[in-house]
Amino acid sequence: MRPFTYERATSAEAAARAAALTPGARFIAGGTNLIDLMKLEIETPAHLIDVSRLPMAAIEPTAVGGLRIGAAASNSAVAADATVRARYPVLSEAIVAGGSPQLRNKASVAGNLLQRTRCPYFYDTTKPCNKRRPGAGCAALEGLNRNAAIFGASRACIATHTSDMAVALVALDARVEALSPSGQPRSFPVSELHYLPGDTPHLETELIPGELITAVVLPPPPAGGQTYRKVRDRASYAGGLASVAVAGGQVALGMVAHKPWRASAAEGALAAGASPAEAIARELEGASPLGRNDFKVPLVARLTAAAIDDANGRG
Amino acid sequence: MTSVHDWDVTNPVKTNRTGLIGKAVERYEGPLKVTGTAPYAYEVQPPSPPAYGVMVGAAIAAGRITGADIAAAEASPGVLAVWTHLNVPKQAPRGTKAHPRSSAGSRPALEDERVAYFGQPVAFVIADTLENAVAASHLVKLTYDADAPDVDFLARLDEAGQPPGEQDVEIGDFAAGFAAAAVQVDGTWTTPIQNHCQMEPCASLVWFEGDKCIAHTSVQMVKPAQHGLAETIGIPRDNVHLMTRYIGGGFGGKGQTYDDLTLAALGAKALGRPVKVAFTRQQMMHGTVHRPATVQRVRLGASRDGTLDAMSMMTWTHCHKGGNFTEHASNFCRALYAAPNRLTGHRLVRLDLPAAGAMRAPGEASGTMSLECAMDELAEKLGLDPLELRIRNEPAVDPENGRPFSMRQLVRCLKEGAQLFGWDRRLPTPGQVRDGRWLVGMGMAAAIRGNFLLPAKCSFTVEPDGTIVVRQGMTDIGTGTYTVLAQIAAETLAVPLGQVRVEIGDSELPPAPGSGGQFGAATAGSAALMAGMKLRTAIAELATGDPGSPLHAGAPDEVTFQDGVIAISNRSETLSDLIRRAAPDGLTVEGEVRPAQDAQQWSTQTYGSHFVEVGVDPVTGEVRVRRMLGVFAAGRILNAATARSQLTGGMIWGAASALTEANPVDVRYGSFLNQDLAQYLVPVQADIGEVDAIMLDEVDDKANPMGIKGVGELGNSGAGAAVANAVYNACGVRVRDYPITPDKLLAGLIAQGR
CATH class of the missing domain: 3.30.365.10 (Aldehyde oxidase/xanthine dehydrogenase, molybdopterin binding domain)
Incomplete structure (x- = not known):
């Protein structure tokens, strides 16, 4: 870990301003991912701006019947929120499928969205990784990549985004609210927060330098049942091999791409009357597995069909 | 000649008069551990502020270090020393023993420019704080001339040979028996490499008091650790006082010491202050031994009634190029099932992977994963x-x-x-x-x-306040050694459990082989029983020979022990009264157990x-x-x-x-x-x-x-x-x-x- 300086932000505006002014600055809230990465010097911030105590943890209804979740709300608080559990159960189920109770108590909503990949080659700094050092190459591409992406990957990066919460948010058509260093607020869909890797896998999100996520906003839930299913090697505290969030006719997949993957082709097929199995098969026509992760194609097919059935049963 | 029949005599553990043996007594050191106050090696309080060492692992699996740029690390804040093979203090050549009876030879750290496995410690930084040492460790720049690593176990099965000194064991005619069997199972199973993942990583804290090296480390066997360190840094064995009082899991992975101990000792010597070194979780994976992968072919041939006619288990496994460790996955089946025609053996491939070593139930843990499934398949066929x-x-x-x-x-x-x-x-x-x-x-x-059962010693002391002190160079790796030694002592001397103190994990105590191979409780416990029996005799003789004792002139073998009181019929006194009067410095005996020659x-x-x-x-x-x-x-x-x-x-x-x-x-x-x-x-x-x-x-x-x-x-x-x-x-x-x-x-x- 490299020496760094630290400040506790006094307001969201001040935090965003400070982040833009200080070279190498990073926000820190729960730190559950950032500090691990700092210990390995994968992240080497010169300055940390602590946003964990800003008044951004409220969970409150919106005028249009949705829910606004403050960026600093803990994962545990969101998962346990009565409104979330009643109206957005897919979100609650997704959150408790991630990490461990200790991590969820500490981790924030924005931090969960911005967690970095769990690709083992990203973590082993003796191996080439285009995320850590652009142009270095990708050790995972020809490596032990059983858990690599099957959608939207590139030769430069086959890593997945491993948030569970984000998959549910994408299925729910949630939006991110962010504040720029110049004090400009903006809002955009969570599905547009993360980039596909392309040739620049080190560029991971839509956020500009210093821009601070202040909230996630859920529209009213879609009609129909909701469910979240995650497949993993271990029953708890394990990254998924694949996951699926279903909210009515809206479907998103996790751990299959560099971002939470909205299954638009499957949704279109469902809307047109296809069976769940037919619908997910349509989505998987676009999958490009690499060999060791071939199993993810039938896994996603079976998991998604079962989850849609399950959600329909709950609707 | 010692015989198992010598053990036929009754003893307090067998009679278990107070019912303490077998009882679910709470852990002796439990309160210390759950309150976080048991000092593991890294947390022992040294006599002066320690410096912190951090190791740097090799980024290649095989080859040579061609260059080491340590200038930036040396210039980093708080740094006290930066070593590679080019400037590490002198150590004895690998494997050498200045003392011929040392139980381990020299294990030099940062030995030379060769890299034998990925993650091998190749540089070492000492600084005033852990943070400064970690930061500087990332500034050490090493260049390598890498060889293509020879690590593909499954691709190298053809090169496998007999482990040194071993032969296949065949009884009857396996091939004929298997061929003639009415029902057969012939399958190949593979088991992967496993890491021990002890909660406590390997860690050491060392300082010097004059010539004496005081070393706290986390290791399952005390004497080899003490001897190995002395041989490595070239000092007399008696000048190493090695302690391992609390250990956060061993599982076989701490059956030996690692470079944390050597480098902490070299650092403490060079700097003249305590130095502590711990492996990181990441470093543990490569830097310590692992359970090697196996390929196991099992063939079972049976009659229709299920009687096994033929049984074979052949295991292929791997170890480091510099080693001989063999995962004996086939051995256990030799004693498990009857079958007239039998063939078992092992093949070993040497690779550029880190050293393979013992892990909980070495052999059985891997081997049962095939044979016991083959039996299931055979049952189904039958x-x-x-x-x-x-x-x-x-x-x-x-x-x-x-x-x-x-x-x-x-x-x-x-x-x-x-x-x-x-x-x-x-x-x-x-x-x-x-x-x-x-x-x-x-x-x-x-x-x-x-x-x-291995040879072991143990000493028992009864102190003037009646406390029984058990002292043994034994370890507790989380298994309960402290507790069962206390139970044996309490039952043997018939004192309340609270009147027993157990001191283990120390090279200056009577030697025991430590923890491993599930021999710990039997070995250490038997030596403790022997010490307890000797102490009973010594106490009885002391009392009956002491004119001040109510038991004076009685027959020593008529002395009874109960609740901290010794008695001959209605004449009695407390242990503490006797010792305070007749042996004011306490009374100490040493017991010993050896394997019976006819065992x-x-x-x-x-x-x-x-x-x-x-x-x-x-x-x-x-x-x-x-x-x-x-x-x-x-x-x-x-x-x-x-x-x-x-x-x-x-x-x-x-x-x-x-x-x-x-x-x-x-x-x-x-x-x-x-x-x-x-x-x-x-x-x-x-x-x-x-x-x-x-x-x-x-x-x-x-x-x-x-x-x-x-x-x-x-x-x-x-x-x-x-x-x-x-x-x-x-x-x-x-x-x-x-x-x-x-x-x-x-x-x-x-x-x-x-």
Whole structure:
């Protein structure tokens, strides 16, 4: 870990301003991912701006019947929120499928969205990784990549985004609210927060330098049942091999791409009357597995069909 | 000539008058551990502020270091020293012993420019704080001339040779017996590399007091650690005082010391101040030994009635190019089942991977994963209950050497386990039971693990206040050594448990071999019993010979001990009154145990049975353990709580071996894929469901004077196979390539049309 300086932000505006002014600055809230990465010097911030105590943890209804979740709300608080559990159960189920109770108590909503990949080659700094050092190459591409992406990957990066919460948010058509260093607020869909890797896998999100996520906003839930299913090697505290969030006719997949993957082709097929199995098969026509992760194609097919059935049963 | 018959005499452990032996006494050091006040090596308070050492691991698996730029690290804040092979203080050449009877030779750190495995410590930074040392360690720049690493085990099976000094063991004519058998099973199983993942990484704190090196470290065996350090840094053995008082897990991985100890000692010497060094979690994976992968071919040939006619287990495994460690996965089957025609053996491949070494139940843990599944397959082919198949092949004597069993209750373990578990509710046809989305199945397996007694000493002191102090160069790696030694002392001297103090983990105490091979309790405990018996005699003689004692002039062998009071009929006094008056400095004796010379006339093993119920999600291939029950026969149990904890811990490890634990090798780099506990998957609470271990009443009078045997490794033997058999019973898919992860099981489910 490299020496760094630290400040506790006094307001969201001040935090965003400070982040833009200080070279190498990073926000820190729960730190559950950032500090691990700092210990390995994968992240080497010169300055940390602590946003964990800003008044951004409220969970409150919106005028249009949705829910606004403050960026600093803990994962545990969101998962346990009565409104979330009643109206957005897919979100609650997704959150408790991630990490461990200790991590969820500490981790924030924005931090969960911005967690970095769990690709083992990203973590082993003796191996080439285009995320850590652009142009270095990708050790995972020809490596032990059983858990690599099957959608939207590139030769430069086959890593997945491993948030569970984000998959549910994408299925729910949630939006991110962010504040720029110049004090400009903006809002955009969570599905547009993360980039596909392309040739620049080190560029991971839509956020500009210093821009601070202040909230996630859920529209009213879609009609129909909701469910979240995650497949993993271990029953708890394990990254998924694949996951699926279903909210009515809206479907998103996790751990299959560099971002939470909205299954638009499957949704279109469902809307047109296809069976769940037919619908997910349509989505998987676009999958490009690499060999060791071939199993993810039938896994996603079976998991998604079962989850849609399950959600329909709950609707 | 010492004989097991010398142990026939009665003793307080056997008579267990106060009922302390076997009782679920709480852990002696439990309060210290749960309150965080037990000082593990890294947390011991040194006499002056310590400096902090951090190791840097090699980024290649084979080759040479061609350059070391340490200038930036040296200039980094707080840095006190930066070493590579170019400037590390002088150490004795590897393996040398200045003292011919040292139990370990020199193990120099940063030895030379050669890199023998990925992650090998190749540089070392010492700074005033841990943070400064870590920061500087990242500034050490090494350049390498890398060789292509020779690490692809499965690709090199053809090069496998006999382990040194070993031969295949054939009895009868295996080939003919197998060929003629009415029913055959011929399968190949693979088990992966596993890491120990002890909660406490290897760590050391060393300082010097004059010429004397005071070393606190985390190691299972005290004497080799002390001797090895002395040999490495070139000082007399008696000048190393090595302590390992509390150990956060060993599992075989701390059967030796590592460079943390050597470098802390060299640093302390060079800087003249205490130095502490710990492995990081990531460094533990490569920097310490691992359980090597195996390929096991099992062939079973049986008659229609289930009688085994032929049995063969051949194991291929690997070790480091500089080593000879062999995972003897085939050995256990030699004592397990009767079969007239038998062939067993091992083949070893040497690779540029880190050193392979012992891990909990070395041999059995891997080997049962194949044989006990092959038995399940054979039972199915025969249309027999797998339990019945095992009972039909129960030998009357050790089938390999004809020796009588000292005690063998395997069949009772099988039968009682079946009854307690509800085995009769198992449906032999797979895939018939559903619970919600889960397919449910049951599996079972037998367990066996050897029992050992090694030479050990122990001293007992009775202090003037009546406290009995047990002193022994033994270790407690979380297994309960402190507690069972206290129980043995309390029962032997008939004092309350609170009147016993146990001091272990110290090279200046009477030597014991430490913890490993599930020999710890039997070995250390027997020496303690011997010391206790000698102290009883010494106390009796002291009292009867002391004119001031009410027992004066009585017969020493008529002295009775109870509740801290000694008596001859109605004449009595407290131990403390006697010692205060007659031996004001305390009374100390030393006891000793050695293996009986005729012990080899018996086949002495521990046994058990495992019963497991799993759920398989037929959609995803996920497996979750619902219930595990083990029934074990392992001699007299000293402490029901710590023994049960050992057994269930082993069972859970077995479940992990079947389902999650593995460290794949990236053959391009010669490194393991999983380098932390988020990636290397040991079970969490949610993985296991119910787990219980039952211990049968047993006394094995051929094992040692107390009739106890080991339980530390037995639980791990067979548990994984029972899980795999339950998976098959649940869904009809057999996966022979461990662990049984969802991707592998899914392929089988799809092939079945599920």
